[in-house]
Amino acid sequence: MCDGPQITVFESNGADCDSLHQRLAARGITTPGISLDCADDATLDKVEIAVIALRSGAEETELQAAATLLERLVSDNIPTLICGGPDNLRWAGGPLVDWVESNATLDEIIGRLNTLTRYVPLIKRMERELDQLHRLGEQLNRYFSEIDQEMRLAGRLQRDFLPAALPEPAGVKLSALYRPASWVSGDLYDAFRIDEDHVGLFVADAMGHGVAAGLLTMFMRQALVPKRVDGRFYEIISPPRALATLHECLVRQKLPNCQFVTAVYAILNARTRELRLSRAGHPCPLHVQANGAIAQINPAGGLLGLADLDGEFEEARITLAPGEKVVMFTDGLEADFFAGTEERGAEAELSTAMRGWLSLPIEEFTEAVCAHLDLKEGSLYPPDDVTLLALQIDP
Template identity: 30%
Template sequence: MRVLVAEDDLVSERLLTHLLIKWGHEVIVARSGREAWEAFERDEDIQLVISDWMMPELDGIEFVRRVRAAARPGYVYFILLTAKTQREDLLTGMEAGADDFITKPFDAAELRVRLGAGERIVRLEHALAEQNRRMRRDLEAAAAIQRSLLPPAPPEVAGYRFAWRFLPCDLVAGDILCVHRLDESTMALYVLDVSGHGVPAAMLSVALSRALEPMPVRDGLVKRWTSEPPHYLIAEPREVLGELNQRFPMASQGNLYHTGIYATLDLASRRITMSRSGHPLPLLIRGGCGEFLAVDGGLPAGMYPEMDYGQTTCQLQSGDRLYLYSDGLTEAMDARGEMFGEEQLAAAMTEFAGQPLEETLSEVLRRVHAMTGEEGLSDDVTLLALEVL
């Protein structure tokens, strides 16, 4: 292990250096606090420091404070050499950042034991750091997979415009969204929000997204294969949420449930049919006014296997904007614990209704970020928008 010895007493320094080399360590010597700090700044491989308390130019207390304030990878174990034995002095050293103390004149056997403890802590910290790096690489790979399930770009559909935002509060998210064609005349839109955070919630959101793929298969949730042309039937939104409720019960999903809103849009008639499973109400902006639509549905999916979901059909018209979102948007909080809320959401969407759809989403999220400040988002935020041209 690479050890920095900061000691202005020549006899003590040579004895320390001799013992450390004998025990297999690589030693760097500094004979003042200033020299020790300069050596520490130059050498990022130093893993352990043994420093005298009383030194010229920079004492051991200030030195350890600087070490703790330094931005460098890995933990540095710091031992103070001192003739001080008062409780207040030891507390001062520990508050500054020292890990251990050795009383001068020191005993070689005691020094070796305390060094061993320091080595174990440093090696453990390095092992944990490597494990965290591997975990982060795995999470980044999982996040990339999750992002690949999102629409690569808003679909281009005559007479309509779509836009979306997906903001995980961690590397991976419990939210998921999609907008895609079911056939030439029908679009599907959904936003789902899995309870909890982290990997379990993200894994369930990915499973839900896969289950909602619009492939015409016999047991498909969205499109069911039939022997008669066109060889599929498009499921009603209430049927889709009912099937998700049946297929993903809490008991088999680590006690995770999910909320969601699922909609089918008839492109020719501009009629949209929606169903909710405990999800926030969609927001309709029409003629400069905002209205939260009382869409029928049921409880969050996964709670009650026999839940019967309702649905609501709305007639859209030219100029309408419809917003589906997760509760991470309305429940975003400022430092005082006040939420963004539905009222502010409706006011912001109405205020920016004259701007392009993409810019409207950006403006609303800028307002949310300004509100949360340094605290940042505490939950995933998903926002899916539909505009009728």
């Protein structure tokens, strides 16, 4: 024990500690003796192991001083041995506090001190590790706080790319639903006027969700070309050509990890009510007919952004009757729209709830879908982004 940490004895008035000091001195250990009422901060900062020695019949002031000292020693994780004292002081300690009766032999006291001495290096090492963990925790908290702020900013920036208000062409109502799974979404929708008669409708879904998918959606919206202007004249780009141009732009980017995009692009002539629509590997839009029948609009077309695909897209043309609807959506809604089956695409069967929602006016339809999503289990942490864009011809 001669190479161990320093032992400091805090004595109450009249406590007989001479034998303890002598026995420890015989083992080469100098033990400073300090009165309980002289235990100031400067003294405690140098303590490695403490002994609180209380005389039999110690007064209340001495016991209070001992309790105050013990509280400080426990908070500083200093191994402490209490010699004597009442039970309430004994149980006021912590895991590094030991206690012996006032009549304990010196051999027992030395043995307890030997045990506490072995604890000291371990405690010091644990304190250093805890301090390092505390600093690491503070750094991680700052890092996550910065990431959170950046993600919030990215989410607000992405929303700025969405239409602030939907177009209001005569005789047509539009409605949209947009719910990212996290701060930044892999989904995108847009509805915009091309000229006085034509409205463009665009829904896209980049593989995955998060920052990478969100950046890709913003690129897609800027890369979509609805018309070409030549002086005083312009040409409206058909949906197949628009998707083919978008596919070429994505291929030129040489996206990593075979990242791809699905999309559907439609042009509505609000005057004639003709809808021209093409899709690129995207869930089939739904056509709700005037008689209540529901059909999927299923022109062929492959994924966007994969170099080994040819980039050819078919076009579907539909003249919408009064009261008819068209609903475009991303795959985050497929499980809610279709009955419990593994089959998707043109042969998939709509759920009973979906058929009921589609009979509602377009604004109420969107509200019903939104309410359904709110009530779903896990709605606070959805597994995928959800986007919906719908139109209805006035009855």
